[in-house]
Amino acid sequence: MLRYLAFGLYGLTATLATPADAVDPGLLTGDMAKMQLDAPWRPEVQTFAREDSTRGRLSDYAGEVVVLNFWATWCAPCRAEMPSLQALQNELGDDGLQVVTVAFGRHNPMQMKKFWTEAGITSLPLHLDAGTELARALGVKGLPHTLILNRAGEVVAQLPGEADWAAPETLAVMREFLAE
Template structure:
């Protein structure tokens, strides 16, 4: 109990300024993000194209210079339904010049079903982006849903979480604050 309190306290009050921009993964894990796994190799994410409902073309290169929380989901995915409102709150509260939540519906997800899903779950501030042939998901090794990939400003994967999480939680917000610290 005391250990958890100390880890959470450290997470809440942030890391030493000398370590700004570095994430205290152990504190994040101890504070509740137990499924978040850091990637020490930090490979570059692919610039595979994905689309929007209007047919516009996008890639992760569009977000270079920002910290990105990339979430793969689908309208039929029950854990995604639970997770999406917290992603929406995180984007509402922290999204901007330095940080962006990017949600990509992978596989067959007709825009009308996405609109209905967003309406039913109360999502208002997340982009509608599509990976209908699952090429981006395959290129990133996504085997199930939901999967969230944290990407640094240089376009490298720094961590991955398989399954759902409360992305509006204080531990998740602290990870984003640490990643966006200059």
């Protein structure tokens, strides 16, 4: 009897702890096939530097689905995907999605702004994680690396590597996260 009870509780815990209901795995096609769905978890480190040198927190985006992208000016795949992140923000920003970009490591702010201008980035933030504390807390091992946070501020998915964030399959996945 206890074995069945333990199995039942484990199954209930697993059901409550995974984002399986948030995204239909059948939608994970194209670049989204690389997306890893995670059991919701809250990072211990949540701070980064804003463009004006004040400290920001992931909790500043509470209530929104966050597409948290780590990038660098020297990273060619990061540079290639940035316009599609801007397009994602343009498409779904009014629906409660916020693309939050964080430059990984030390960067010259003038170089960051120059890249934004060259890439046509108009509304994405220029945040910085100079000491890489946030990236390390989130398990970022390479660039680009994007994490999805639900409206409660929990990491529910991540995608290592470059993606087309404006592709139809990506928009379908992001709409699923917005609907949860």
